[in-house]
Amino acid sequence: MSVGIVSYGSYIPRYRIKVEDIARVWGEDAETLKAGLMVSEKSVPDLDEDTATIAVESARAAIKNGNIDPVRIGAVYTGSESHPYAVKPTSTIVAEAISATPVMTAADFEFACKAGSATVQSCMGLTSSGMIDLGMGIGADVSQGAPGDALEYTAAAGGVAFIMGNKESESIALIEDTYSFTTDTPDFWRREGSEFPQHGGRFTGEPGYFKHVIGASKGLMEKMGTGPEDYDYAVFHQPNGKFPTRVSKDLGFSRDKIEPGMVITKLGNIYSGSCMMGIAATLDQAKPGDRIFATAFGSGAGADAFSIKVTDKMEQFQKYSPKVWDQLKDPVYVDYAKYAKHKGKLKRS
Template identity: 60%
Template sequence: MKVGIIGYGSYIPKYRIKVEEIAKVWGKDPEPIKKGLIVYEKSVPGPDEDTATISVEAGKNALKRAGIDPRDIGAIYIGSESHPYAVKPTSTIVAEALGVTPDLTCADLEFACKAGTAGIQICIGLVGSGMIKYGMAIGADTAQGAPGDALEYTAAAGGACYIIGSKKKEIIGEINGTYSFTTDTPDFWRREGKPYPKHGGRFTGELAYFRHVINAAKGIMERMGTTPKDYDYCVFHQPNGKFYIRVAKYLGFKEEQYRDGLLTPYLGNTYSGAVPLGLSNILDSGKEGDRILAVSYGSGAGSDAFDIILTDRIEEVKDKAPKTIDLLNRKKYIDYSIYLKYRRGIKV
């Protein structure tokens, strides 16, 4: 059974903080940071925003594009490493808020930054097997970075939702195949009860991000019998702009192919929301027949790759909900003190 995306939606908080503002507090020169990371500012969740609220907003936008009864959704999976509760599912909150019937299965997923795409894979399997009519997968985060740590310049907030179905007339993006590459590589972790993650610097680049993204991309292209020339767009996990551009070029993709998926310079790293948001921006500007390669990455470590072809229905739905670029351009800059307040960095 052919399955695909029938609806998608995104959400990005309006608050932003610039690299200069963070660097000023720590006595750093912002220019080498911006040049090294290719990140200039990042999104910040408001005091009443978390993974649950971001997921609800993204889910509402996805339902607007799908045009389906939410009671027909048979599964909801929310991938995040910043679920608001240690023991209490985010997915049930989102299901209730979206009006999804209790006759469904829910679960919260966690695999660093690729938990959202893992949810998409699960929905592909459930819908493709006929067990459910529609499945909803969300990747969202309010990413953590310790004050003064390099992650503080990039750890951001946002997310996107994908509704998976099998009715040909409803599909806007047919999923031709998916492939994953996974190993036990300890490049990034956060212990139970610890507020901020740690990162193993010598594992982060070559052994972790590049190895997994490259192998997943090559794996899906070998399975599909394709080369970079066969794709109109590509999107990769983007912990920063530098890694993203480097892996795209290494694989043989040109700027016109990878440009629309790259949001990190003006958004930051939204962790589980990174590839879902980059893909949503591509869908917003895509047209019938466009072929997309999407490759996520999650520390610890693994990558999920997808081969997607857009149908003529993309033109019918893209304007039915806010576009990602419009959410990205909706900004209100804050200073470091407000940033700490919103991120609960001030303990009282």
């Protein structure tokens, strides 16, 4: 499978809210929450930011970082749980904004938090078949969480765009293989017209996240004949800090292998972009020859696992591309009132 990542770009809003500022409003113990979630703060969108604007900024960053001619992009796919329109694609907005139109194919994807990784797999198929030259897969969200709900402490905003191609000579990293594991598990959902999602309590952990992440991860390693010892880094979907820490240990990956991509602690959960942002943060630090194991998870439920190998092109790319962890520096903190205003939680009667 000669498919690679030609470029990538990310966008994170500068606004943040600390866990203790949310906990204070709802009378919760902040230290207990931070210890349990392994999250200290999360990103907050600006008043004029939504999934479309975040996806556009991520796409523009990917174009700039890789010095890509947008005319070469034959597919633009955006995965999200918070597309601004129920009927009107986000991806056409992105394609127009990066001057990729008329693009051969554009579509929006939904599969909870793995919609972003699904766009990458689709671009892999189109580029490897020769149907298109380059494909752009995006994971972006302005994640929702009802006031006072457990999700509110982690639901964040941000996006990542990956540009995929079929020329090894252009790739900064090669996708060695991928494997997916999917079942109908109702651990998380949001019906049409509902503003906030709901989660199925006891279904969230074992039958949801852990069953599918472990299933996809073991499936890929068995398919490839590899093990944790064959990888320098690992990234797993980050709904909080606790889940990826536990699943990496269960699969046999040491803590130091997941640390570079554990952006959840300062970013929060950006849903469809969560695992992709972890991969981007890891690629920022990886060296030629390094191998990265990554598994995205989406409620409903499914997981997509990837084996990635960094090429010699990465060193040049890293000289000019902004780093994910650098985007998490110098935040502008807001209190709960401003956060609620930014997120549109204040409604006029």
